[in-house]
Amino acid sequence: MSKTLPNHKEYSFKHHFVPHPHHKTRATLLSHSAIFTYLLGIVLIFGSFRLISKTFPGVLGYASDITTQDLLNLTNQKRLESGLTELRINSALSSAAKRKAEDMFKEGYWSHISPSGTEPWDFILRENYDYVYAGENLAKNFNTSKDVVQAWVNSSSHKENIMNKNYEEIGFAVVNGVLDGYETTLVVQMFGKSRTGSYVASAKDENKILESVATVLEDTGLVPDPKNEPIQKQIVIENPVVQPTVDIATASKAIGLVFVIYIVVLLLLDIWYSKRHSIFKLTGHSLAHLSFLMITLVGMLLMMMPGKIL
Amino acid sequence: MTEQEKHILHYSFLALGLSVLSVFFVLFRFDTRAQLILAALGSLYYVLWGIIHHALEKRLNRLTIFEYILFGALVFLLIFSVLSL
Numbered sequence: 001m002s003k004t005l006p007n008h009k010e011y012s013f014k015h016h017f018v019p020h021p022h023h024k025t026r027a028t029l030l031s032h033s034a035i036f037t038y039l040l041g042i043v044l045i046f047g048s049f050r051l052i053s054k055t056f057p058g059v060l061g062y063a064s065d066i067t068t069q070d071l072l073n074l075t076n077q078k079r080l081e082s083g084l085t086e087l088r089i090n091s092a093l094s095s096a097a098k099r100k101a102e103d104m105f106k107e108g109y110w111s112h113i114s115p116s117g118t119e120p121w122d123f124i125l126r127e128n129y130d131y132v133y134a135g136e137n138l139a140k141n142f143n144t145s146k147d148v149v150q151a152w153v154n155s156s157s158h159k160e161n162i163m164n165k166n167y168e169e170i171g172f173a174v175v176n177g178v179l180d181g182y183e184t185t186l187v188v189q190m191f192g193k194s195r196t197g198s199y200v201a202s203a204k205d206e207n208k209i210l211e212s213v214a215t216v217l218e219d220t221g222l223v224p225d226p227k228n229e230p231i232q233k234q235i236v237i238e239n240p241v242v243q244p245t246v247d248i249a250t251a252s253k254a255i256g257l258v259f260v261i262y263i264v265v266l267l268l269l270d271i272w273y274s275k276r277h278s279i280f281k282l283t284g285h286s287l288a289h290l291s292f293l294m295i296t297l298v299g300m301l302l303m304m305m306p307g308k309i310l
Numbered sequence: 311m312t313e314q315e316k317h318i319l320h321y322s323f324l325a326l327g328l329s330v331l332s333v334f335f336v337l338f339r340f341d342t343r344a345q346l347i348l349a350a351l352g353s354l355y356y357v358l359w360g361i362i363h364h365a366l367e368k369r370l371n372r373l374t375i376f377e378y379i380l381f382g383a384l385v386f387l388l389i390f391s392v393l394s395l
Contacts, residue, residue: 035380046391256392284377
């Protein structure tokens with residue numbers, strides 16, 4: 001009796017991970033009830049993320065370090081590589097971009113057109129920028145400027161804006177806030193060609209504008225004067241560095257990835273042990289489940305790429 | 311056609327379907343909504359493949375159907391949870 005009990009325990013524990021040769025069933029951790037428990041676990045974990053984000057805004061969020069200087073340099077670098085001219089930074093467009101980002105946080109949306117029907121052009125016109133051509137690119141939850149610009153270039157519709165030869169000027173806003181309960185960094189990129197041409201900033205002005213972004217000027221008198229435009233006083237952009245307590249993007253993807261790997265390992269054990277001990281189970285095919293999960297694993301790795309664009 | 315050849319044919323259909331969906335998943339990697347639709351289609355395709363495959367093998371029963379539904383739901387819920395955050 002004293003010998004059989006430890007053996008029995010060992011036998012039971014082992015079959016949490018490998019199939020049972022007599023019962024012809026999968027390992028306990030791959031049983032139907034276990035899979036059902038995993039489903040509930042996923043709902044609970046990700047549901048609690050939503051609950052925490054609503055109860056303690058700012059605890060969960062998307063960490064980022066994006067600067068307008070880098071965004072401008074990288075955008076122009078892509079244009080130069082395609083034989084196009086550099087875009088000049090324009091304060092009115094940057095103000096319009098900032099207003100757009102603030103509106104998205106205020107109204108709780110992430111779209112080119114607001115729920116109340118406000119279009120990107122409305123923000124541009126409100127800054128008295130009389131455009132011939134205009135365009136807008138959006139991005140959120142990226143970690144670096146390079147990732148943002150690369151994502152835009154990888155998308156044909158966004159690339160069309162970046163590579164559009166009709167545009168002469170550009171404006172950026174990198175604004176932090178809470179969107180849908182999550183600490184979020186929104187990037188708005190606005191393109192334009194002024195009808196009057198009076199908004200053209202010189203290279204020297206560009207540096208001033210970008211310096212002003214870094215020092216976060218607080219002047220809110222945003223009515224631009226086309227003749228004598230106080231460029232460096234018109235841009236107010238919050239600190240683009242966001243460090244929430246938990247980076248939700250990394251956390252959620254890491255949890256997903258670890259979980260898929262866990263199931264994959266259990267299935268591999270199931271296939272190996274069944275073959276080794278010639279266990280024929282009256283269940284679905286482990287190889288099929290494994291293939292499906294391996295594809296999912298690739299998808300999860302792909303989703304590790306940060307951010308979204310619009 | 312031998313049992314092994316049938317098996318290979320069935321698995322080829324699974325691999326082909328999932329590969330096509332994976333290619334679209336990569337193409338739409340910046341479009342969350344499209345990715346969610348593709349994940350749903352992938353899960354549905356997998357469940358249907360499992361049912362048809364086991365029916366053709368004359369090994370279909372309620373528990374097997376339930377197993378494929380569980381795996382399909384597991385993958386979809388996982389992708390949905392990660393993408394919707």
